[in-house]
Amino acid sequence: MSVATSGMERSGGGSEGRLKNAVLIAGPTASGKSALALEIAERRGGAIVNTDSMQGYSILNVLTARPTAEEMARAPHHLYGHIHPGTAYSTGAWLRDVMRLMAEDAFKDRIPVFVGGTGLYFRALVEGISEMPEIPKSVRDRWRYHLNEDGPERLHRILAREDPEAAQLLRPSDGQRIARALEVLEASGRSILKWQAEKGKPLIDRYSAEFLVIEPERAALVARIDSRFDRMLEAGALDEVRALLALKLDPALPAMKAIGVRELAAADAGELSFPEAIARAKIATRQYAKRQSTWFRNQLGPEWQRINSS
Structure with a gap:
């Protein structure tokens, strides 16, 4: 075929x-x-x-x-x-x-x-x-609420009591993963470690x-990042940030951490000048691109064909 x-x-x-x-x-x-x-x-x-x-x-x-x-x-x-x-x-x-x-x-x-x-x-x-088990929204929301109200260290102590093996593998400050382990335990009655051990x-x-x-040349990639962010602003990136903030979401959610959201929100609130916010967003994008490139270089095997672009 x-x-x-x-x-x-x-x-x-x-x-x-x-x-x-x-x-x-x-x-x-x-x-x-x-x-x-x-x-x-x-x-x-x-x-x-x-x-x-x-x-x-x-x-x-x-x-x-x-x-x-x-x-x-x-x-x-x-x-x-x-x-x-x-x-x-x-x-x-x-x-x-x-x-x-x-x-x-x-x-x-x-x-x-x-x-x-x-x-x-x-x-x-x-x-x-x-x-992984499906997590009911009520369970997820409850543990996220406790994470915000009580802090990760308190949740880590709860996890240490209920699932000590999982707790040993997590830093007490790693709130997102601690909350995830607790919600999996509550929703399924099984440790997250048991779920993770099952091969996919x-x-x-x-x-x-x-x-x-x-694998682009670094200088060329930096230039592309900077010019692209300028085009994003022209295309309505600030309006998107305003629409996102209007939802009043938990700042810990992944979408709220998209590069440019925090920077443009701060500028829109008068906490930063727009030139400073734009500069910070561009720097954050360059740093993110560097982390991605490092991960791909170290984690992808020999079957991956490396393509140089400029």
């Missing part, structure tokens, strides 16, 4: 098979990976899947550098802007969304092209991850997959 007619190897039908002939494109922010994904999708008949944790959130279209409406019209795009910013989206949730696409035959006549900058998503795609299932056939990671 040719690439043009199937992107999935069936093993019992539905989402139980592994995606064949997948293209994986990783790279730091502003490296040009979305443009490469679109070029490959158009040339080969592909469907693009967002593999970036921030681009899945709604409202932040511009600030997370999502593909434009015109670009998305040129090839099928999936998992962009489909999550409310009030949701603490996770790697497991993203993987389940990919499985849903597989079950819906989103790749029946197209090759899957995964593109983004979230390394853990790529790892989960290739290696699989442990299944890869979703792609790695032997037919193509692995690409973009």
Whole structure:
């Protein structure tokens, strides 16, 4: 069966098979990976899947550098802007969304092209991850409330009493992971360690997959980051931040930590000048890109083809 007619190897039908002939494109922010994904999708008949944790959130279209409406019209795009910013989206949730696409035959006549900058998503795609239980909203909200009101150290003491092995692996200051361990324990009655020990299932056939990671020259990447942030401002990034803040969400939520949100919010509130806020956002983006590049360099194996871009 040719690439043009199937992107999935069936093993019992539905989402139980592994995606064949997948293209994986990783790279730091502003490296040009979305443009490469679109070029490959158009040339080969592909469907693009967002593999970036921030681009899945709604409202932040511009600030997370999502593909434009015109670009998305040129090839099928999936998992962009489909999550409310009030949701603490996770790697497991993203993987389940990919499985849903597989079950819906989103790749029946197209090759899957995964593109983004979230390394853990790529790892989960290739290696699989442990299944985690669904957490009722009431349980999640209660532990997040206690985290904000009581602090991580108090929650760590609770975890040490209820699940001492998990507590030993977490710093008392690591509030998000402590709250996560407690909510998993309450929702399922099992330690998060037991869930994590269960081996997951890869979703792609790695032997037919193509692995690409973009490694841009540092100076060129810095220039692209700076010019892109300027374009974001022109395209309405500040309005997006205002719309996000109007939701009055928990500042600890991932969407609230998108680069540019805190900086532009501070400028809009008069706490920073706009030039200073813009400079800080650009610096934060450069630092983030450096962390991404380091992760990809150290964590991705020899099957990944390194692409230099300028």
